[in-house]
Amino acid sequence: MAAADTNMRTVVYDDDVCRAFSLATVIWGAVALLLGVIVATQLSHWQANFNTSWLSFGRLRPLHTNAAIFAFVGNMMFAGIYYSTQRLLKVRMASDLLSWFNFWGWQIIIVAAAVTLPLGLTQGKEYAELIWPIDIAIAVVWVAFAVNFFWTLARRNEPNLYVAIWFYIATIITIAVLHIVNSLALPTSFLHSYPIWAGVQDALVQWWYGHNAVAFFLTTPILGIMYYYLPKAADRPVYSYRLSVVHFWSLVFIYIWAGPHHLLYTALPDWAQTLGMIFSLMLWAPSWGGMLNGLLTLRGAWDKLRTDPVIKFFIVAVTFYGMATFEGPLLSIKSVSALGHYTDWIIGHVHGGALGWNGFMAIGMLYWLVPRLWSTKLYSNRLAEIHFWIATVGILMYVVSMWVSGVSQGLFWRALDADGFLKYPDFIEGLVASKAMYQMRLLGGLLFFGSYILGMVNIFATVAKGQKSRTEVQVSARVNETGEGARRLIFSPPVLFSVALIALMCWLGVANLLTSPLVLGLLCVTVAGAGLSFALGRDRWARWHDLIEQNGFVFTVLVLFAILIGGVVQIIPTVVISGKVPSQVAAYQAEIAQAAADSTVIFTVNEELAEQAKWMQQPYSPLELEGRDLYIREGCYTCHSQMIRPLRHEVLRYGDYSRLEESLLDHPFQWGSKRTGPDLARVGGKYGNLWHYLHMTDPRSTSPASNMPSYHWLKDGRVDLGGIAHKMQTQTKLGVPYTDADILNAEQTARGQGQLITDDLAAQSVELAPDSELAAIIAYLQRLGRGPQPLTSADLAEGGR
């Protein structure tokens, strides 16, 4: 590490970009909350869908979640990071241009999301719905932010990296990795693409992303903000710096493994589910360590809780962090997940984190930051107090109503009578029972939103009476980093011995009976050598983390390594297995076919492969594929799952449990995460075409208590039959086994299948065009859980293909 230079220099911080992000946070926060109130209204009063496609729940719900995560918390995160990073590193951001590119780029992305999602332009993956051009824009803006941040890190005047900076580094690195891997897709047009992942791979990658978006977008940056702003507001250092170090490394390493807890009891391989559950339970310790560290920062200053609204918001935020991080691991226990998954309990859990932890931290930070950025005092502490109490009551109403509703739903769905059959076979009965809780949730949401408007007034009044501040500090200039620190670190005994131990453990993992004793012997020698080295040079062992901490590059590489391990060991085996399944089954089927054609061929029955062949998914017909795209466009996955868990009540209600083989060709997977409506994995053939027609155009005509929007616009919408072939060609590049003939005849085949459906409807006095969107979506729904369906009258006469 280079020696410090004693020259003093003047630094003027760039607070303009902090002001811009702060105001953007305030505005987008209102939008996100308003959207939340609208979708909550739609769930309790279906009429609030206004029979309008771009206002329907399935399209607005992704907009609400994206607005809350990326617009509200995203802008808050940037405001908090830009302000605190400059002060903790005692240097201005390296590039004003990149800072403003980050600001305007992010706002344009948000506007693009606000336009595309209501139009139904989506990839159909939760929290990653945005279409591929916007995904690329996100990557570009994020890289600009990263370059600016690390450039600033390299130019810093403070040699020590405070723990908040560590959390920011983890955020920047991990979000880049998650976003890029989960967004890999093959476009079919400028507005549409298919993800390269399918079925179980896609499920694992998606929830590796989805869970860690919560971890590294909604948690680690906000923890960094907590570690900076809470001590500032309390005017005392964090309770335990030592605890913050343990908190950071444990959290960063463990979080990334926990994604599979979103897929318990699904078709995900059991070992991955168990791994996800164990690491989720391990998260309890670091999360609560961090929470206690935050709360105890107020030691000796608890009186401020009575008088300072900023402290009030922060303390409630940290308390909600503790509640949410207790509840998360609890829900990851398989038996608890069996009850809580797909229910409103998850919605309550998520909002405890989003409104309680993120929302209150954001508001607390803004109440602290805005007066300082505009050189004034907060316009009204009284108004902030009122805001605090209304918001607290609102969020409690929200969370409690969802807990009650969720647990009731879980119990309702699993209730069996004395004979072991479903006590409540009609799914809609559970929804009716939740209606009162939906009203209470709406009221809670309205209170939170209303109080936020008071907060907006307070903040804008503060801005109006103040004037932009200009912060100038004298700092001791520091010579920039050289490679010396990195070299000293790399060749330090702890690092060398650690690398040796890891290599030997890896070797042990693949060693056979003969080499194992050798590897174990080497492990013993290495451990003994480490002990000897420590005894001879205790100081060199004690300083290794200092060297890491003072070298931004090495620190970043280590964080990257820590976050990659969990993802790699889960995703790579799943990718390998998914690749093997179809080829093994196809080879077996070819063997059967050959044996049938040539009686001299000796054929050996393989029961395992025969079972897999039975469940192996066949490609969708052209019209079904188009219907699936419409299913995704309308956001049906926001209310319907396609994954029957191997639990008695689920099998009784929906049919045989879902197999991994059944969705291997699904780009993207549609297993879902919530059941406001029933599971659809085996809905094919359960109802006639007329039932689906009526249900889609007027859900109350078939299910009187349903809260589903009407999708009447699908009657008039037309499918571009000429464009299906291109989509099928794209799917073949992703491994879906369409033949050349399938693609060549796509338009004709689609028209024929549409005609079969509309002929059936016409026989029941309902007119529908064969190329209508409704015919396509009926074709898709009728295919779910079944093999290929009739495409022509001849197929129909023979009873199938």
Add this chain to the structure above:
Amino acid sequence: MYQDYFAGSDLLVWPLVGLMFFVLSFLGVLWYVLVGLGDERKRDHIAALPLEREKGGSGE
């Protein structure tokens, strides 16, 4: 069933190796926290970084 496919696969050793790596790293971090951060003055200096005063905006 393919859900159990990896129960007998060599690939399953890698999550265990990853877990061991975590244990090793965690012990290293604990070591640093208990020994490396034993110097109270140094600890206090780093912990107080957010509290350094600056000219400019009010309330600092």
